[in-house]
Amino acid sequence: MNTDQYLTFALGKGRLAEKTLQLLEKIGITCEEMHDKDSRKLIFVNEAFKTRFFLSKGPDVPTYVEYGAADIGVVGEDTILEENRRVYEVLDLGFGNCRMCVCGPESARELLLHHERIRVASKYPNIAKDYFYNKKHQTVDIIKLNGSVELGPLVELSDVIVDIVETGSTLKENGLQVLEEICPLSARLIVNQVSMQMKQERIKKLLADLRGALAEN
Ligand code: PRP
Numbered sequence: 028m029n030t031d032q033y034l035t036f037a038l039g040k041g042r043l044a045e046k047t048l049q050l051l052e053k054i055g056i057t058c059e060e061m062h063d064k065d066s067r068k069l070i071f072v073n074e075a076f077k078t079r080f081f082l083s084k085g086p087d088v089p090t091y092v093e094y095g096a097a098d099i100g101v102v103g104e105d106t107i108l109e110e111n112r113r114v115y116e117v118l119d120l121g122f123g124n125c126r127m128c129v130c131g132p133e134s135a136r137e138l139l140l141h142h143e144r145i146r147v148a149s150k151y152p153n154i155a156k157d158y159f160y161n162k163k164h165q166t167v168d169i170i171k172l173n174g175s176v177e178l179g180p181l182v183e184l185s186d187v188i189v190d191i192v193e194t195g196s197t198l199k200e201n202g203l204q205v206l207e208e209i210c211p212l213s214a215r216l217i218v219n220q221v222s223m224q225m226k227q228e229r230i231k232k233l234l235a236d237l238r239g240a241l242a243e244n
Contacts, residue, residue: 148179
């Protein structure tokens with residue numbers, strides 16, 4: 028297969044991928060095979076539209092796009108900030124809205140106010156580091172976790188966490204609060220820098236169609 032002819036999309040597995048497929052369907056780009064939840068297939072090709080899709084772990088999406096293994100990626104702004112890859116971020120897709128926050132028990136509020144040297148657990152060590160060191164000028168110890176970060180303060184691994192808050196129910200069910208808000212987040216479309224030149228016409232049309240579909244929402 029000459030992959031130059033195809034427009035290749037890398038989608039982060041899960042909710043964002045489903046919403047992305049719904050949006051692409053609105054502009055006439057479909058990929059029926061991808062809706063099969065039981066499938067273990069990794070790459071899906073639509074010959075009629077000359078498009079290829081693959082699903083990967085969210086944090087790997089900017090990597091595939093930077094290296095040109097995918098022309099286009101859809102991923103949360105959190106991942107883009109954390110991974111800091113050389114890609115063009117071209118479109119806010121308007122879904123996957125949530126916030127990056129510092130969270131913890133109410134008792135940790137004092138520690139933040141007084142710039143104490145605290146422990147911060149996060150799946151996003153770069154975002155946490157940037158926030159505490161560059162924005163708050165507070166020295167902290169950052170502990171990288173890979174999920175269920177809310178456990179950090181509950182088992183006294185850390186004083187606070189830096190994590191995504193969407194509905195707030197995970198925090199609530201675990202007796203934690205939002206203590207500080209770092210930034211709002213949403214799903215973004217990213218493009219490989221070479222593809223932006225070499226596949227300019229197709230990508231421009233895709234972006235125009237997507238903007239049109241988003242405006243109708
Ligand atoms: C994310 C995030 C929070 C939760 C927030 O975790 O890390 O734990 O969702 O959502 P809420 O505000 O609606 O409760 P995810 O479900 O991705 O799993 P993980 O904890 O294993 O990373």
